[in-house]
Amino acid sequence: MNSSPSSANCWGCWNNLRCGRRLPHTGSALRLSVLPPSFGLWRLIWCWLVLVVLVSVAGCERKGRAAVGDGLPPVLKIGVYMPMTGDTATFGTSSMGGIRLATEQRNAAGGIRGSRIELILEDDRGQPEEAKTVVTRLVTREKVIAVLGEVGSARSIVAASVCQQKRVPMLTPSSTNEKVTRKGDFIFRVCFIDPFQGEAAAKFAVQDLKLRRAAIITDVKNDYSVGLTKSFRESFTRLGGTVVIEKNYQAGDASFNAQLTGIREAGVDFIYAPGYYGDVGQIIKQARELGIRVPFIGGDGWDSPDLWRGGKEALDGCFITNHYSVDNPDPRVQAFIAAYRQRYGDTPDALAALAYDGAQVLYAAIERANSTDGEKIRDALAATRDFPGVTGTISLDANRNAVKPAVILELRDGSYHYRTTIHPSSDQETEVPNVHGQAPR
Numbered sequence: 438m439n440s441s442p443s444s445a446n447c448w449g450c451w452n453n454l455r456c457g458r459r460l461p462h463t464g465s466a467l468r469l470s471v472l473p474p475s476f477g478l479w480r481l482i483w484c485w486l487v488l489v490v491l492v493s494v495a496g497c498e499r500k501g502r503a504a505v506g507d508g509l510p511p512v513l514k515i516g517v518y519m520p521m522t523g524d525t526a527t528f529g530t531s532s533m534g535g536i537r538l539a540t541e542q543r544n545a546a547g548g549i550r551g552s553r554i555e556l557i558l559e560d561d562r563g564q565p566e567e568a569k570t571v572v573t574r575l576v577t578r579e580k581v582i583a584v585l586g587e588v589g590s591a592r593s594i595v596a597a598s599v600c601q602q603k604r605v606p607m608l609t610p611s612s613t614n615e616k617v618t619r620k621g622d623f624i625f626r627v628c629f630i631d632p633f634q635g636e637a638a639a640k641f642a643v644q645d646l647k648l649r650r651a652a653i654i655t656d657v658k659n660d661y662s663v664g665l666t667k668s669f670r671e672s673f674t675r676l677g678g679t680v681v682i683e684k685n686y687q688a689g690d691a692s693f694n695a696q697l698t699g700i701r702e703a704g705v706d707f708i709y710a711p712g713y714y715g716d717v718g719q720i721i722k723q724a725r726e727l728g729i730r731v732p733f734i735g736g737d738g739w740d741s742p743d744l745w746r747g748g749k750e751a752l753d754g755c756f757i758t759n760h761y762s763v764d765n766p767d768p769r770v771q772a773f774i775a776a777y778r779q780r781y782g783d784t785p786d787a788l789a790a791l792a793y794d795g796a797q798v799l800y801a802a803i804e805r806a807n808s809t810d811g812e813k814i815r816d817a818l819a820a821t822r823d824f825p826g827v828t829g830t831i832s833l834d835a836n837r838n839a840v841k842p843a844v845i846l847e848l849r850d851g852s853y854h855y856r857t858t859i860h861p862s863s864d865q866e867t868e869v870p871n872v873h874g875q876a877p878r
């Protein structure tokens with residue numbers, strides 16, 4: 438899938454963007470029933486009159502838009518910014534799959550109070566600076582009423598500053614770094630945060646796998662990776678483990694030989710690698726070539742069909758913390774998976790699932806707000822409680838974060854297998870502690 442990198446794209450029928458049909462009941466259908474006179478000058482005058490009436494009706498309709506569909510105009514513009522190209526392009530593709538499906542389903546069911554949702558997508562190429570530029574464009578030029586995006590925390594952090602300053606609500610489906618929603622009261626997420634995700638990995642390593650000696654390898658220029666390393670290190674140490682050695686890299690590095698050789702000499706039980714799929718796939722491949730056999734444990738950032746590119750076997754016996762499992766028998770989850778497969782011929786990953794939930798949470802909030810006003814949508818979003826998502830029940834806490842369990846997935850034979858669920862501890866975020874986890878198989 439290609440896109441032109443910088444401008445607001447009409448992704449046309451591929452994405453239901455800017456080309457959606459007008460819903461049958463959204464417009465004010467005005468019917469004129471008239472008989473034209475059959476002679477010369479009068480016919481001319483008649484035609485002129487008809488023209489004048491038509492033009493003014495069209496004008497009235499345009500002016501009257503704000504009144505259609507209660508407090509909503511007939512078309513609701515939602516801005517989306519995603520990495521559709523670049524090193525994390527599968528994050529963007531999957532997320533758009535989820536957002537598009539949620540939007541199509543919603544529009545087919547009458548939109549939001551009869552108003553049609555129009556998505557305006559910008560590709561930020563996975564670059565924080567580009568995210569800032571495109572989100573500024575969405576907000577100031579396109580005048581979107583709310584923004585969905587990004588996946589990568591570093592991009593969301595930068596764009597959140599723009600949305601907060603312009604007072605346009607932004608909801609990230611999947612950015613887990615703490616700093617994102619700290620940008621202010623217009624910034625929301627429907628996923629858990631990394632202090633919990635890192636702790637979940639540490640708990641699983643110590644309590645389930647009984648591993649005590651860890652190495653950590655961190656993408657030092659990536660807020661997400663740095664944040665996860667910090668929370669994992671703290672939790673793992675608190676639970677009695679020892680971080681024996683820590684190494685750094687930068688996204689896009691070609692060789693991890695020096696770091697991996699050091700780790701091999703240190704003799705550890707496992708390696709924690711909280712990076713994104715492209716680098717992590719390479720790191721693990723090179724580790725196996727160096728004879729390192731211990732498991733790697735990672736986070737949601739591994740979740741990509743491209744992770745397996747370096748070879749499936751290298752990943753056997755590794756684990757990740759993630760947001761959802763396709764193995765979850767919950768009928769709501771299975772209905773989503775079936776709809777997604779039917780639409781795209783593909784199984785949705787966690788990003789697609791979170792984006793599907795995120796779009797729905799936003800649309801539900803706009804419906805309750807019954808307004809395009811940023812503050813009203815913000816207040817409605819903040820009041821989100823017990824939303825039945827496919828990634829769990831979503832309640833937003835006082836910091837505009839979702840408090841949800843994490844699943845542990847085992848990598849085997851080129852796919853993910855549900856292993857267990859880790860629930861947030863009661864001291865984590867106590868405001869809305871009771872969220873439903875996924876039933877173990």
Ligand code: PHE
Pocket residue numbers: 528588589590591611612613614661737738739740787788
């Ligand atoms: N949590 C990651 C981040 O904040 C993004 C991500 C989420 C990647 C889910 C894959 C799956 O950077």
